[in-house]
Amino acid sequence: MSFLRNLFGKSSKLDGAALATSPEKSDYAQIELLSEFREPRPAHPSLEQRLWDRALPQPYTDTLALFQKQGWLELMGERWQATAAAAPWIAQYQARLAAEKAAVLPKVRAAIVARDTSEALAIRRAYEARQPLGKAAWTGPEPQLSHSALTRRILFLDHWLLDGLDEETVTWLKQYAAEQHMWGAYWQLPPEEVPVHVQQALTTDALTGTEAAYWKAHQLALYVDNQETWQRCKGGDHVRRLEIVGADDEQTCEHCRTTLGKQFLVARVPELPHRACTSIYGCRCRYEPVLESYEE
Ligand SMILES: [Zn+2]
Structure with a gap:
């Protein structure tokens, strides 16, 4: 000593x-x-x-x-x-962390609204670099190089998930989904942070406007990630099969259950999200590359 x-x-x-x-x-x-x-x-x-x-x-x-x-x-x-x-x-330190998080969130949001996802990623990286272990407790896994390009895809998405929604709702949803995708973390917003018209447009019999916004945004981000996994595996030689994995609970619909846990050749895997999904949350299925063993 x-x-x-x-x-x-x-x-x-x-x-x-x-x-x-x-x-x-x-x-x-x-x-x-x-x-x-x-x-x-x-x-x-x-x-x-x-x-x-x-x-x-x-x-x-x-x-x-x-x-x-x-x-x-x-x-x-x-x-x-x-x-x-x-x-x-x-x-004192926990209060400091909370204040730093509250300060950085609007900066990333502003960059997303400006459609500058590279800037948003730079802000996230700088924020995480200030953490003692280089990673905040609440954020997702370390972002890949392609992360800002992936997040950007959400902002320019044209998909049936958005069918029937007015332009204002679509724009807001994309920004919400992109912000959470950028952080790799998903959280439900308090009602005062979701525009009233967005809540009205999304409310269902089963979900409040804020819940529905959360799940819709989650689906947009999941779609982009699934597309990326599929494209990467289709183009490479290392993965032949994809497994469909996802939530398995009382809200998992019968249609999703028919493929949950099953493996498919990359070229023949069913498209996600399942269009026939009837879950109140929407389809929560995702692709998981199957690692081949050397014996095969
Ligand atoms: Zn389903």
Whole structure:
């Protein structure tokens, strides 16, 4: 422990408030790690510890020891838990994360509305790069290079999913779907964030306007992703078959059940979404490439 004393001065006393609000990533990374122990949990698996090693000013295990010394963390059997003394810094950091998310969402939305999906992706990447592990807790998987082009397809989509809807509703739906696709995360909006005419246009017997908007947008994003999977597999030599996978619950319709879990040659796979789907949510089926074993 003596080298820690050298690093952090005689007292080894950390300033939680300063770390939680610092612009330096290696500072706030420490409070992010501390936040991981709001609920008691064992130390992270070694692979994750190595990621933390890179984000923290001292190695992962030394950081836990340092927190323990501050009285911020205690070991109970195999599990670590943040103490009441650490709660204010954790709360401060969580508030900071919420504020940063609230600030970045409208920026991406504005880029989507301007149909500049490259800019939207650049904003997402910059936001995630500021996270200690390079990834926010609420976003989808790391975006591929083609991600902004895929999101862009939603904005220019002409598909029967949009049949019968007025232009204003279609435009709004595409922007909503594109925004969520860009983040790789899907969430339902509160009613005040969905225009009244859009709610009226989409409401069904089974779903409120906001629920229907969510599922319709989800279908648009899913369609674009499915198309991409199909095109990629059709053009390549590595995948011969696609499996149709998807939700299997009380809202899965009989038609979707006939293909759920089945495998098809890429050229013969049924088109998604199923036009005959009768689910109140719309078709939730997607293509999953089947990895061939070498024996075949
Ligand atoms: Zn169905």
